[in-house]
Amino acid sequence: MADTTYPTDTLLALDFGTATTRAMLFDVVEGSYRFVACGEAPTTVEHPYYEASEGMRHALVELQNITGRTLLDGNTHLLVMPATPDGVGVDAVAVTSSAGPAVKTLLVGLLPGVSVESARRLAGSGYLTLMDILSLGDRRRTEQQFDAVLNAQPELILVAGGTDNGSREALVKLLETVALACHLLPTPTPPKLLYAGNPVLGDKIKEMFGGAAHVYTAPNVQPELGEEVFGPARAELAKILEAHRLGQIGGFQDLAQMAGGRIYPTAQAEGQIVRYLNRTLNSPGGVLGVNVGSASTSVAAAFKNELYLSVRSDLGMGANVAALLNETTVEQVARWLPFEASATAVREFILNKSAHPHTLPADLNDLHLENAIAREVLSAGLRTAHARWPASVQGRRSDLLPRIDLILGSGAVLSRAPRPGVAALILLDALQPVGVTHLMLDPHHVTAALGAIAHTHPMTVVQALDSAFLSLGTVISPVGEARPGSVACRVKLVMEGGQEMSAEVKFGSLQVLPLPLGQDGKLTLKPRGGIDVGFGPGRGKIIPVTGGAVGVVIDARGRPIAFPQAAGERQELTSEWLLKVGGLV
Amino acid sequence: MAYIPVTSHATLLTTLRRERMLPVPGEVFAQPGERVEAGDLIARATVPDEHRILDLVKMLEVSKDKTASFMVKQDGEAVKKGELIAVRKTLMGIVVLPVASPVDGVLMASGDGKALVAAVSKPFELRAGVPGNVVNSFQGRGVVIETTGALLEGVWGNGKENFSVLRVLGNGPQDALLAEQIELGLRGTILAVGVVQDDHAFKQLADVAVNGLIVGSLKADLLPAVRKWNIPVMVTDGFGAQGFSTPAYNLLVSNTGREVWLNAQAWNRSVGARPEAIIPLPSPGQAPAAPPDGQALEAGKHIRVVRGTEAGQTGTVVALSDKAVALPSGVRARVATVKLDEAEALAAIPFANLELLE
Numbered sequence: 001m002a003d004t005t006y007p008t009d010t011l012l013a014l015d016f017g018t019a020t021t022r023a024m025l026f027d028v029v030e031g032s033y034r035f036v037a038c039g040e041a042p043t044t045v046e047h048p049y050y051e052a053s054e055g056m057r058h059a060l061v062e063l064q065n066i067t068g069r070t071l072l073d074g075n076t077h078l079l080v081m082p083a084t085p086d087g088v089g090v091d092a093v094a095v096t097s098s099a100g101p102a103v104k105t106l107l108v109g110l111l112p113g114v115s116v117e118s119a120r121r122l123a124g125s126g127y128l129t130l131m132d133i134l135s136l137g138d139r140r141r142t143e144q145q146f147d148a149v150l151n152a153q154p155e156l157i158l159v160a161g162g163t164d165n166g167s168r169e170a171l172v173k174l175l176e177t178v179a180l181a182c183h184l185l186p187t188p189t190p191p192k193l194l195y196a197g198n199p200v201l202g203d204k205i206k207e208m209f210g211g212a213a214h215v216y217t218a219p220n221v222q223p224e225l226g227e228e229v230f231g232p233a234r235a236e237l238a239k240i241l242e243a244h245r246l247g248q249i250g251g252f253q254d255l256a257q258m259a260g261g262r263i264y265p266t267a268q269a270e271g272q273i274v275r276y277l278n279r280t281l282n283s284p285g286g287v288l289g290v291n292v293g294s295a296s297t298s299v300a301a302a303f304k305n306e307l308y309l310s311v312r313s314d315l316g317m318g319a320n321v322a323a324l325l326n327e328t329t330v331e332q333v334a335r336w337l338p339f340e341a342s343a344t345a346v347r348e349f350i351l352n353k354s355a356h357p358h359t360l361p362a363d364l365n366d367l368h369l370e371n372a373i374a375r376e377v378l379s380a381g382l383r384t385a386h387a388r389w390p391a392s393v394q395g396r397r398s399d400l401l402p403r404i405d406l407i408l409g410s411g412a413v414l415s416r417a418p419r420p421g422v423a424a425l426i427l428l429d430a431l432q433p434v435g436v437t438h439l440m441l442d443p444h445h446v447t448a449a450l451g452a453i454a455h456t457h458p459m460t461v462v463q464a465l466d467s468a469f470l471s472l473g474t475v476i477s478p479v480g481e482a483r484p485g486s487v488a489c490r491v492k493l494v495m496e497g498g499q500e501m502s503a504e505v506k507f508g509s510l511q512v513l514p515l516p517l518g519q520d521g522k523l524t525l526k527p528r529g530g531i532d533v534g535f536g537p538g539r540g541k542i543i544p545v546t547g548g549a550v551g552v553v554i555d556a557r558g559r560p561i562a563f564p565q566a567a568g569e570r571q572e573l574t575s576e577w578l579l580k581v582g583g584l585v
Numbered sequence: 586m587a588y589i590p591v592t593s594h595a596t597l598l599t600t601l602r603r604e605r606m607l608p609v610p611g612e613v614f615a616q617p618g619e620r621v622e623a624g625d626l627i628a629r630a631t632v633p634d635e636h637r638i639l640d641l642v643k644m645l646e647v648s649k650d651k652t653a654s655f656m657v658k659q660d661g662e663a664v665k666k667g668e669l670i671a672v673r674k675t676l677m678g679i680v681v682l683p684v685a686s687p688v689d690g691v692l693m694a695s696g697d698g699k700a701l702v703a704a705v706s707k708p709f710e711l712r713a714g715v716p717g718n719v720v721n722s723f724q725g726r727g728v729v730i731e732t733t734g735a736l737l738e739g740v741w742g743n744g745k746e747n748f749s750v751l752r753v754l755g756n757g758p759q760d761a762l763l764a765e766q767i768e769l770g771l772r773g774t775i776l777a778v779g780v781v782q783d784d785h786a787f788k789q790l791a792d793v794a795v796n797g798l799i800v801g802s803l804k805a806d807l808l809p810a811v812r813k814w815n816i817p818v819m820v821t822d823g824f825g826a827q828g829f830s831t832p833a834y835n836l837l838v839s840n841t842g843r844e845v846w847l848n849a850q851a852w853n854r855s856v857g858a859r860p861e862a863i864i865p866l867p868s869p870g871q872a873p874a875a876p877p878d879g880q881a882l883e884a885g886k887h888i889r890v891v892r893g894t895e896a897g898q899t900g901t902v903v904a905l906s907d908k909a910v911a912l913p914s915g916v917r918a919r920v921a922t923v924k925l926d927e928a929e930a931l932a933a934i935p936f937a938n939l940e941l942l943e
Contacts, residue, residue: 042589047857048879058587101855143638146701150636180638180701184693186609319854347805348824352892355740355823355852358591360918360937362893367914418915 039063318357435534473548742860
């Protein structure tokens with residue numbers, strides 16, 4: 001008789017996105033945690049449901065159908081927890097969310113470029129909409145600043161300013177104006193204020209605002225001039241945003257109870273995994289995690305175990321995609337298309353996608369358009385993030401990424417790509433890494449889930465990583481000046497079985513060497529003089545590589561990627577790139 | 586597993602409730618049970634244009650804690666420009682230190698050595714917008730008005746609203762606005778037309794002073810001008826040349842000549858506020874049902890396709906797939922088999938590209 005008992009170490013991760021609610025199951029398989037399956041359904045936190053559990057229930061029903069496991073009680077339709085001995089239900093739940101409107105935020109700092117920049121970086125780690133900034137550099141009269149606060153109607157006020165034991169009076173004067181305005185805000189609940197400046201002012205600020213704002217304090221983000229410490233303030237901000245969402249979204253209170261009291265912001269949870277990967281790799285380069293979502297685009301970068309999180313809550317692939325028209329030109333979008341499209345047609349496509357944010361590409365041209373937009377959305381997200389990284393990690397050129405050892409791509413536009421090569425090419429085109437980089441895809445949207453689980457079940461994360469992500473392959477991106485068509489780099493790949501493959505990669509081209517998923521090999525790189533493949537101009541090396549779903553990619557298209565002026569040639573080239581990465585459907 | 590798509594309404598007769606709220610607390614005149622017409626004033630509030638902060642310590646030449654004794658106006662009191670707010674007389678009245686209001690408005694607050702004056706040029710007046718019965722009120726904030734009529738929802742609005750007579754131009758849902766159709770007789774109407782693509786015709790429309798525009802689809806390049814337009818513009822279907830869906834067009838044609846409330850508010854998905862046109866209609870006897878929302882996709886449902894080559898077409902769901910299939914784009918998704926109203930053959934459309942049409 002078959003053993004029908006199940007282990008009881010079952011973990012459920014729930015992620016509430018703006019468009020989609022996902023239920024992901026992790027379980028012990030042969031002594032080790034593995035990702036099992038993901039069920040999804042449209043999110044129901046907005047009109048007409050205003051209740052997260054409705055979408056969650058549909059996602060769980062799909063997960064039940066996929067796995068054959070019963071998770072919901074047959075009578076009450078509620079999640080069974082803890083799991084019963086016969087394998088019904090789950091033992092633990094972790095919840096992440098990026099759903100709900102971005103929180104209207106006012107920034108207050110002393111000096112533009114100093115504490116204002118610190119406040120801006122702190123704000124960049126949450127799902128926030130920046131309404132206004134008050135600082136000493138603000139040329140508006142006090143009355144105008146007062147009106148600006150009233151017009152902003154902030155739900156959150158982030159204050160930074162003054163090093164430890166530094167200036168006090170100037171910040172107090174600015175905050176007096178803010179406090180006065182907060183007393184007159186017509187909003188039903190007072191805003192939340194997070195103060196992360198000179199700690200001696202904490203009590204004074206609480207007193208100043210009285211009941212006009214809920215004041216929270218965090219350690220100074222700039223304790224000394226030139227030194228920034230974001231970790232504690234970012235954690236405090238995450239807690240404030242969690243509390244805000246708990247009171248705002250129907251069903252979240254109950255969910256938080258099931259999940260040990262916490263609903264982690266998705267970007268924060270993803271950041272945890274990016275930092276973990278950076279620590280685990282222990283290599284000189286950084287790790288980059290990008291998520292192109294429906295309402296937002298986030299970029300999490302970790303260098304030397306320090307996390308830099310940047311969330312663009314105003315830019316995504318859904319309702320917020322129209323904001324792309326303020327970021328770039330439609331010609332920049334159209335350059336990625338393998339067919340002719342007028343500027344008006346591209347603009348209309350973007351606006352229609354914004355009007356119908358949950359829709360899918362029906363035919364090939366539709367897919368190419370959507371993916372072209374994704375490249376520019378991701379590129380805009382990266383520009384914002386890159387500008388917020390400290391000079392020590394920005395790289396040697398402002399238009400180039402610093403050394404990144406691993407890129408992890410998330411978001412529906414990547415995960416539903418019909419071929420792994422399509423997702424890889426979107427990442428390469430948008431991010432344009434340099435040197436040697438490994439590309440990974442999060443096909444099941446589990447990055448945030450793992451980040452949330454890491455707080456309570458760290459071993460699950462360590463064990464489940466392999467089953468959660470798809471390796472796309474290693475990319476070598478030579479950088480330097482050369483004539484298009486001239487040899488940029490000679491490469492030789494020796495596979496485990498001894499088979500060899502050599503190629504001369506021409507400047508301006510993209511080559512793929514097939515190395516099956518999981519198979520190891522040795523790659524010999526011999527760049528021409530002046531071309532840098534990651535080890536200095538003209539310097540070659542033999543490096544170990546592991547195959548991915550795409551293979552080993554030599555991206556010698558230049559940085560930034562150069563396009564022919566003639567439309568026909570450009571379209572031919574973009575088609576060729578797709579063909580090379582196996583991205584043609 | 587149920588799939589819940591967006592529901593769009595092109596409903597011929599329904600019962601609707603709409604909140605009409607002040608931007609800041611004020612005075613609400615309309616009471617539950619009262620009948621209101623579109624132009625009726627239902628609430629009023631003082632919405633400051635700007636604020637002025639007066640430094641009483643400096644102007645009265647006294648310490649912070651003494652300023653209160655020199656105030657001649659109370660918090661909340663109306664003030665005229667030049668009118669005294671506070672005054673201090675010294676040296677037996679020989680030296681007078683006056684603090685006059687710099688603007689017409691209201692003394693909002695005083696204390697801590699400062700006075701805050703709100704400049705108010707005119708009060709904010711809230712009109713009913715749509716005729717109906719007041720069924721609920723929120724003290725100092727606004728009311729809920731119930732009405733019966735036709736409802737047409739849009740996908741984009743420029744944030745304005747108006748109430749006027751509806752006029753439909755053209756002979757079909759995909760007819761484009763032509764410059765030669767625009768004549769003075771359109772002045773003051775809310776105009777409905779399938780497609781607006783022609784820049785010249787659009788400019789002429791602005792010149793003739795219509796009171797609003799309902800358009801099936803709009804040329805994207807006209808958006809900046811439409812945003813600046815001071816009259817409401819609602820796009821019902823999208824951007825491009827697809828025009829109205831047939832149910833939307835039929836609804837408009839059958840109500841031409843009637844009054845319509847065009848509320849071209851932006852689509853706020855969090856709270857479900859959409860750009861909409863409401864045509865008030867009498868409903869003798871039992872009130873019609875409220876418009877359905879949040880229903881699952883299932884066989885027999887009337888739908889509109891919102892993306893792909895069939896975008897803009899309407900039809901009826903015949904069957905739903907259990908499993909995801911590969912679309913021509915290569916993307917895998919569950920699809921509905923749909924009988925389109927304008928086609929013989931059945932079409933397979935991904936769930937995500939369908940809206941329920943009620």
